[in-house]
Amino acid sequence: MQHIIITPIQVQHKPFDMMLTCPMPKFDFDVITLGHGSGGLLTHKLLGSGVFDLFKNDLLDQQHDGASFSLEGNVAFSTDSYVVTPIFFPGGNIGDLAVNGTVNDLAMCGAKAKYLSLSFILEEGLTMDDFWKILVSIKETADKAGVKIVTGDTKVVEKGKGDKVFINTSGIGIMHPKAKIHHNNIKAGDKIIISGQLANHGITIMSLRKGLEFETTIQSDTTALHDTVMKMLDAFGDNIRFLRDPTRGGPASVLNEIAGLTRLGYQLRQSALPIDPQVEGACEMLGLDPLYIANEGIFLAIVKADEADEFLSALKQDSNGIHAAIIGEVTKANPGKVVLNSSIGGQRVVGFLPGEQLPRIC
Amino acid sequence: MKFLSEYRDPELARQYFEEIRRVTTKPWTLMEICGGQTHSLVRNGILDLLPDKITMVHGPGCPVCVTSISVIDEAIHLAQKQNVILCSFGDMLRVPGSSKSLLEVKSAGADVRILYSPLEAVQLAQQNPEKEVVFFAVGFETTAPANALSVIQADKLGVNNYSILASHVLVPPAMEALLSDAENKIDGFLAAGHVCTIMGMEEYYPIAEKYKTPIVVTGFEPLDLLQGILMTVMQLEKGEYKVENQYARSVQREGNRLAKDSIGKVFTIGDRQWRGIGSIPQSGYEVNDRYKRFNARLKFDLNIPLAEENKACISGDIMKGLKKPVQCPNFGTLCKPEHPLGAPMVSSEGACAAYYHYSHTGPAQTI
Numbered sequence: 077m078q079h080i081i082i083t084p085i086q087v088q089h090k091p092f093d094m095m096l097t098c099p100m101p102k103f104d105f106d107v108i109t110l111g112h113g114s115g116g117l118l119t120h121k122l123l124g125s126g127v128f129d130l131f132k133n134d135l136l137d138q139q140h141d142g143a144s145f146s147l148e149g150n151v152a153f154s155t156d157s158y159v160v161t162p163i164f165f166p167g168g169n170i171g172d173l174a175v176n177g178t179v180n181d182l183a184m185c186g187a188k189a190k191y192l193s194l195s196f197i198l199e200e201g202l203t204m205d206d207f208w209k210i211l212v213s214i215k216e217t218a219d220k221a222g223v224k225i226v227t228g229d230t231k232v233v234e235k236g237k238g239d240k241v242f243i244n245t246s247g248i249g250i251m252h253p254k255a256k257i258h259h260n261n262i263k264a265g266d267k268i269i270i271s272g273q274l275a276n277h278g279i280t281i282m283s284l285r286k287g288l289e290f291e292t293t294i295q296s297d298t299t300a301l302h303d304t305v306m307k308m309l310d311a312f313g314d315n316i317r318f319l320r321d322p323t324r325g326g327p328a329s330v331l332n333e334i335a336g337l338t339r340l341g342y343q344l345r346q347s348a349l350p351i352d353p354q355v356e357g358a359c360e361m362l363g364l365d366p367l368y369i370a371n372e373g374i375f376l377a378i379v380k381a382d383e384a385d386e387f388l389s390a391l392k393q394d395s396n397g398i399h400a401a402i403i404g405e406v407t408k409a410n411p412g413k414v415v416l417n418s419s420i421g422g423q424r425v426v427g428f429l430p431g432e433q434l435p436r437i438c
Numbered sequence: 439m440k441f442l443s444e445y446r447d448p449e450l451a452r453q454y455f456e457e458i459r460r461v462t463t464k465p466w467t468l469m470e471i472c473g474g475q476t477h478s479l480v481r482n483g484i485l486d487l488l489p490d491k492i493t494m495v496h497g498p499g500c501p502v503c504v505t506s507i508s509v510i511d512e513a514i515h516l517a518q519k520q521n522v523i524l525c526s527f528g529d530m531l532r533v534p535g536s537s538k539s540l541l542e543v544k545s546a547g548a549d550v551r552i553l554y555s556p557l558e559a560v561q562l563a564q565q566n567p568e569k570e571v572v573f574f575a576v577g578f579e580t581t582a583p584a585n586a587l588s589v590i591q592a593d594k595l596g597v598n599n600y601s602i603l604a605s606h607v608l609v610p611p612a613m614e615a616l617l618s619d620a621e622n623k624i625d626g627f628l629a630a631g632h633v634c635t636i637m638g639m640e641e642y643y644p645i646a647e648k649y650k651t652p653i654v655v656t657g658f659e660p661l662d663l664l665q666g667i668l669m670t671v672m673q674l675e676k677g678e679y680k681v682e683n684q685y686a687r688s689v690q691r692e693g694n695r696l697a698k699d700s701i702g703k704v705f706t707i708g709d710r711q712w713r714g715i716g717s718i719p720q721s722g723y724e725v726n727d728r729y730k731r732f733n734a735r736l737k738f739d740l741n742i743p744l745a746e747e748n749k750a751c752i753s754g755d756i757m758k759g760l761k762k763p764v765q766c767p768n769f770g771t772l773c774k775p776e777h778p779l780g781a782p783m784v785s786s787e788g789a790c791a792a793y794y795h796y797s798h799t800g801p802a803q804t805i
Contacts, residue, residue: 360442417483
């Protein structure tokens with residue numbers, strides 16, 4: 077076993093810097109180099125003196141090529157890769173996203189996440205400081221969500237071949253016994269509910285992009301939603317017909333996807349959409365539609381009509397649902413389409429985006 | 439949201455619709471000049487709620503749509519040069535040139551960046567002295583002052599590795615071209631509020647007079663548009679052809695003098711090729727002699743052959759208001775935002791894209 081010397085590190089206070097609760101162990105290198113992905117001594121040092129200790133748990137401690145365990149009941153399995161620029165942003169960093177994103181994907185299946193895998197592709201030159209901050213975030217976010225990191229991998233690519241850090245997480249979760257979440261269960265008359273304000277994550281990231289910087293106090297909404305979802309499933313069971321976290325592409329893309337699959341219409345009310353005034357202002361300024369912008373801490377639920385009000389008031393009691401709202405309903409009319417009733421009484425179709433939303437000229 | 443929600447009030451909108459219905463006795467064809475207005479009309483579902491007698495046709499006021507294919511080829515040519523950073527407003531990236539778009543050359547490794555202001559491009563040039571930074575200066579009179587300012591700034595700071603590929607187009611000559619077209623059907627105009635915020639209203643008086651056509655300078659919010667439509671229809675019903683200002687909270691008769699001054703310092707007026715319409719005399723800005731060292735065309739000795747438009751695209755007829763996007767045989771079939779045949783399908787402010795994305799009459803019904 078290698079002896080680990082723990083020294084506290086100096087944390088620079090950038091506007092959205094986080095306080096590290098776990099001090100970084102002393103490494104004899106300041107930046108990631110190709111050697112750290114070689115599988116040799118440097119890899120061993122990096123993992124041995126940092127990662128394994130930080131994420132310590134019975135399954136990881138097996139130190140095998142994978143984790144072996146047994147599970148009871150139905151499980152859900154999901155995977156996602158995380159790429160974001162910048163890697164640190166108000167409200168979180170790529171590490172939080174990598175845990176919460178997969179936890180939420182499982183939650184949308186009706187499962188409570190239990191185990192995660194964690195794989196990094198690091199770009200040569202990433203500072204150990206930044207890498208450590210990300211690792212600590214992952215640890216804290218995983219602890220908070222009650223999931224264990226049980227296996228992982230680290231590769232390093234040459235400078236210029238990556239973008240600081242890419243993360244993949246896969247997760248296994250135990251299905252809630254009452255969960256029956258599938259677009260096939262959606263019926264005309266069901267209500268469309270959103271659990272929180274739209275576009276906070278996407279606008280936060282955009283406000284930091286080079287060339288677009290603007291000041292806001294908006295933060296990414298990244299958070300784990302599985303406890304909220306489990307609570308709602310306890311109470312409403314199969315009256316929750318469908319769940320999805322509207323990440324990239326936003327609720328418009330989710331609804332278009334299920335509109336195509338169900339051949340039902342999805343009618344939204346513009347005036348009911350919960351949007352922070354700052355986000356609304358940024359969208360106006362940039363010429364972007366908040367319905368297509370990414371979120372990392374809200375879910376869209378389709379709920380049986382006569383349970384919808386009760387579902388909403390229960391959701392509003394939860395810290396992840398304070399801004400929840402019924403934003404529309406499923407209809408027989410307009411099959412296969414998402415239609416928005418504009419605030420002045422007109423209607424428009426909300427279609428799929430042809431590509432990335434691009435800020436407009438004027 | 440303050441300063442927006444006031445102009446989206448459902449009750450006031452209802453009253454405007456009612457009033458427009460009440461005053462309209464004859465069929466009228468109105469053109470909104472600006473793509474932003476088209477976008478707002480379609481996005482808010484206003485077109486479906488207007489009386490049948492009123493036909494809105496969607497004018498040429500989307501810079502993405504009218505920038506000629508050859509200018510896009512020029513930008514692509516520059517972007518592919520080894521030492522060039524090409525900076526552009528976001529929505530120019532997807533527009534196809536004669537063979538590809540800026541987005542495609544960016545994917546292939548060209549250094550193409552989306553910026554919000556040309557002044558940032560000057561900064562970029564300072565930060566990258568070994569590179570040539572070119573700003574793709576498209577747009578109507580609205581974007582011209584900032585583009586001019588970037589040149590003045592670069593000159594002042596001695597930034598020699600900065601230049602602009604200017605392809606500015608001007609609204610009044612385009613309106614005249616439309617009105618003098620033999621097939622013209624336009625009875626009245628909603629002029630573009632932001633263009634007039636810069637340029638003022640003086641240029642429009644002779645046009646209204648000469649062609650006996652009312653022109654109402656109009657904003658972009660639903661109530662702006664409804665009021666603009668009402669004011670135009672009221673003039674038409676009375677047989678008047680005045681220039682009126684609906685967008686008085688932003689537009690002054692003389693415009694913005696400072697902005698006009700910077701335009702005057704840097705640009706000279708010349709003929710300009712409009713995509714889908716052809717060459718319109720005296721309808722564009724080009725960098726003048728005093729600042730010619732910031733003119734990317736001269737700096738890089740650009741000599742790109744004039745490219746042909748895709749013949750299957752009827753964008754000219756659409757921008758002249760002769761046809762609606764849905765009347766194009768290729769609309770939503772061969773021509774979609776993901777593979778546009780012509781520019782109006784590219785920009786979110788292009789008439790075809792606006793119909794495609796938002797309209798009930800569009801193919802979105804069959805998605």
